[in-house]
Amino acid sequence: MKFLIAGFGSIGRRHLRNLRVLGEENILLYRTHHSTLPEAEINDVPVETNLEAALAHHPDAVIISNPTALHMDVAIPAAEAGCHILMEKPIADSLAKVDHLRAALASGKGQLLVGFQFRYHPALRQIKTWLEEGAIGKVYSFRAHWGEYLPNWHPWEDYKQSYAARPELGGGVVLTLTHPMDYLRWLLGDVQSLWAFTGTLGDLKIKVTDSAEIGLQFKTGPAGTVHVDYLQRPAGHTLQTMGTDGMVQWDNASGSANLYQAKSDRWEKFSLPTGFDRNDLFLDELRHFIRVIQGLENPVCTLSDGEWALRLALSAHQSAQSGTQVHF
Numbered sequence: 001m002k003f004l005i006a007g008f009g010s011i012g013r014r015h016l017r018n019l020r021v022l023g024e025e026n027i028l029l030y031r032t033h034h035s036t037l038p039e040a041e042i043n044d045v046p047v048e049t050n051l052e053a054a055l056a057h058h059p060d061a062v063i064i065s066n067p068t069a070l071h072m073d074v075a076i077p078a079a080e081a082g083c084h085i086l087m088e089k090p091i092a093d094s095l096a097k098v099d100h101l102r103a104a105l106a107s108g109k110g111q112l113l114v115g116f117q118f119r120y121h122p123a124l125r126q127i128k129t130w131l132e133e134g135a136i137g138k139v140y141s142f143r144a145h146w147g148e149y150l151p152n153w154h155p156w157e158d159y160k161q162s163y164a165a166r167p168e169l170g171g172g173v174v175l176t177l178t179h180p181m182d183y184l185r186w187l188l189g190d191v192q193s194l195w196a197f198t199g200t201l202g203d204l205k206i207k208v209t210d211s212a213e214i215g216l217q218f219k220t221g222p223a224g225t226v227h228v229d230y231l232q233r234p235a236g237h238t239l240q241t242m243g244t245d246g247m248v249q250w251d252n253a254s255g256s257a258n259l260y261q262a263k264s265d266r267w268e269k270f271s272l273p274t275g276f277d278r279n280d281l282f283l284d285e286l287r288h289f290i291r292v293i294q295g296l297e298n299p300v301c302t303l304s305d306g307e308w309a310l311r312l313a314l315s316a317h318q319s320a321q322s323g324t325q326v327h328f
Contacts, residue, residue, distance in 0.1 A: 001293065002026045004059035004083070006051075006074045007066030009163070010154055011088055011115075013037055015063050016045070018279070018286050030054035030074070031066075037156070055081050061293050064088055067163035068170030072097040075112075079104035084293045085112040086286075090178045090313060091306040093170030098307050105303065111292050113299040114306035116182040117281040120288070123257035126270045127241065127248050128187055130259055136243030139188065142224035143240045144180040147232025150204060164230075165206040172208035174198060174313045177228040180239075182301070182309040184216065184226070187241070191308075193217045193327045196316035202231040214316045 003019055005012050008031045019027055028046040048054035051074060062078040063086045064071050072092050078085055079101060091114060092098070105112055118124055131139060151159045163169040164176045174196075185191065198212040211229035222241075237252035246261040255272040291297040315326040 001061070001290070002028070002057065002059045004028055004030055004054055004057065004062045004078075006030045006054075006062060006064050006078075007070075008037060008039075008042065009065065009067075010037070012063070012065035013041075014279070014282055015065060015086075015286065016042070018283050021283065022286060022290070024290075028054065028057055028059070051077060055083070059083055061086065061289070067166075068175060069093045069163075069168065072101060076101050076104045079108045079110055079112070082108040082110050084110045084289075086115055086289045087112060087303075087306065088115045089182070089306065090170070090175050090310045091303070092310060093175060095307065095310060095314065098303070098310075102303060111299055112303045113285075113289050113292055114182075114301040114303065114309075115285060116179060116301050116305070116309070117285050118179050118183050119186060119301055120281045120284040121255075122272055122276070123250050123255055123270055124183060124187075124239075127239075127250060127257050130248055130257075131187060131241070131243075135245075135259060135261060136241070136247055137245030139220070139222045139241055139243045141222055141242045142184065142188070144184060144224070144226045144238070146177050146180060146227070146237040147229040148177075148235040148237070149233045150206075150210070150230035152233075152235075159204070160206055165204070165208060167208050171206075173210055173228045173230050174212050174214075174316050175310075178309050178313045180226045180228070181312040182305060183239075184218075185305070185308060185312075188218045188222055189220045190218065191216050191312060191328055192219045193325050194312060194315050194319055195325045196319040198317060198320040202229075204230060206230075209317070212316060212320070214312075216312075 005015055008029055030048050061084040064074050065088050068090055075085055075087055159165055164171045194216055196214040198209045200210050202210045214226040217223045239250045241248045249258045257270040259268040292299050319326050
């Protein structure tokens with residue numbers, strides 16, 4: 001099986017290393033040499049700087065890990081060439097080319113998986129099971145909070161030059177930290193309406209939004225908020241989901257999930273497997289992608305899912321700018 005990785009930034013390097021861990025060695029890179037990472041580990045990897053030349057190698061699959069604003073420029077030709085695609089989140093910085101990509105996939109007959117790795121988190125999967133079993137009754141509210149200081153993300157580079165900080169590359173905290181938009185839809189269903197406040201409130205000297213408070217009303221009833229920012233120290237990423245018969249909590253720092261049930265007035269803890277590492281999420285994602293390529297599984301996070309996460313993120317900016325709710 002031949003893999004083409006588009007982009008050798010942080011996530012591109014992670015996918016390269018993980019493919020090798022999984023025994024995949026037939027790998028080539030498509031890159032423009034703007035990465036700030038050391039290149040020693042790719043000395044033995046074929047590199048193309050032209051997409052047409054890269055696709056002429058006839059890869060079975062393309063992993064799209066270049067900056068957000070450039071995703072579609074790679075995804076559409078790759079889909080037309082019949083490649084299977086693992087597309088990093090968010091799928092783009094605009095909805096303009098999503099239908100074109102959908103048509104290209106239909107024509108080329110490849111599958112597409114969106115890289116929202118939290119769908120593979122054991123604790124979030126346990127929470128999904130609890131909610132589906134009605135363990136906390138009817139869900140009526142939630143709070144997702146993710147704050148993380150941007151200069152600490154990639155110490156080897158100037159954070160102001162990273163895609164996350166540059167508007168022309170699709171940066172900004174709402175798009176970059178769009179994971180809660182995906183996992184909340186995965187847990188609670190479709191969104192009915194949205195409101196948001198966004199701003200550049202810190203002193204990072206960047207030209208993108210660095211903090212946002214987003215309210216979501218789900219069609220199934222629950223309403224709550226998502227907070228994301230580039231400013232918080234120490235970092236924190238948590239989720240609380242409240243129901244008529246109890247609540248569930250998740251803290252990404254510990255990884256564990258906790259269930260409180262009113263009828264028993266006690267907490268139940270779900271702990272991560274011994275030896276669990278954050279990279280396990282990406283390894284499980286790649287294992288799943290390989291099975292998708294082999295026709296053994298269907299993508300757990302589809303283009304439609306990726307489109308909805310992007311739609312919600314863009315709608316947050318729309319709501320903040322207009323001062324009005326957005327309805328779906």
